[in-house]
Amino acid sequence: MSDTAGVLKPASAAPPMAPRVAHVRRRRHDAPDAWTLELEMADGAPFNYAPGQFNMLTAFGVGEAAISVSGDPAKGPLIHTIRAVGPVSRALTKLAPGDPIGVRGPFGVGWPMAQAEGKDVLLVAGGLGLAPLRPALYRLLGERARYGKVTLLFGARRPDDIVFRREVESWRGRFDMEVEVTVDHAGPEWRGHVGVVTGLISRQAFDPSATIAMVCGPEVMMRFVAMSLVDRGLSEDFIYLSMERNMKCAIGHCGHCQLGPTFICRDGPVFTFTRLNPLLAVKEL
């Protein structure tokens, strides 16, 4: 895996269009419409990937969908967290332990972990956007001494929609990172923050010259998070967003995920805000 200028390049040496077969080892319900699958490769060989990369998962007989890896890159098994939104993702979330699943990947450019070394790291997640950030967080916590202050700001729709809830609670209890969670809507039983995740940014103390931000969530949320960070003095070069588009081939051939001059699958899904800012300003691009 090369790492020029702190940016990870795709690492796979396997034939890019040939899926490997895996089996579902465990299935966990994570949010009202999201499930986490633990996978075991049928050939027993390890599955190496970098934080922020994604796989094309096949629900046999239904189709293939791009899903970010949400597990720990330093440990097995391969973990994906999937929201049931379309036919393929719905079929994937219904797979039971022992069922076969196709895995093609890993693909894409991941989070800039090398570039983040020595810096404070601000992770901003919205909804299921926490899933692609979770491998980065595992890396940050697994190699804690390499990084400065680690902060996670997490926004969800409602308290019941908080993914990885137990884990988020355990992160909140750690002394070596800061976690703030906010929800858009809540009843009186919720004791935490209420309001959009950008509101957490304006309350957060950080040194913009020593901070790198990794952001993942709905595109509108990322746009406003990035702008809030710029308003706080963070350079666009140090704000990384993970984009989502309709990916089919995952190797930059089919063009389904084209965003202006870039292919999200091949050139991303992680980009600097410097690169995305002019593209995000174009409506319906």
Added chain:
Amino acid sequence: MENLERILSEHPFFTDLDKGFVALACGCAKNARFEAGQFIFHEGEAADHFYLLREGRVALQISAPGRGASTFLTLGPGEVFGVNWLVPPYRWTCDARALDGARVIAMDTLCLRNKCEADHDLGYAIMKRLMPVLLERLHATRLQFLDLYGAHV
């Protein structure tokens, strides 16, 4: 009073405000404390105070029939609430409730409005501080309304 003036000038809402203005505004201010769970104001009541939060957290809520109270924004130290004091009809449009023990500076809004009316420079300085808060909350409400994290995304 000198102590209150210092506290007021250190609150982010009044940061960098002219000292003379702080002294003027200070004449309308007092310290107050609310226990956890205590309502600070209710929707429909007269907006008689403007609050600068110093410690603790406050929830802004709206109640709907059959759905109970729904919190739409929580605020922490350094933030302000009761922001609709400057324009008629001077009435709260939501409930405010202390989540923890909350320490605030409560500013008498009739007093503050009179001083702003008498000294338009003070009024404009306060307006310039109030507008970003209002716009930020309007923007946040729009994002909440978009229901960004819904299944349609």
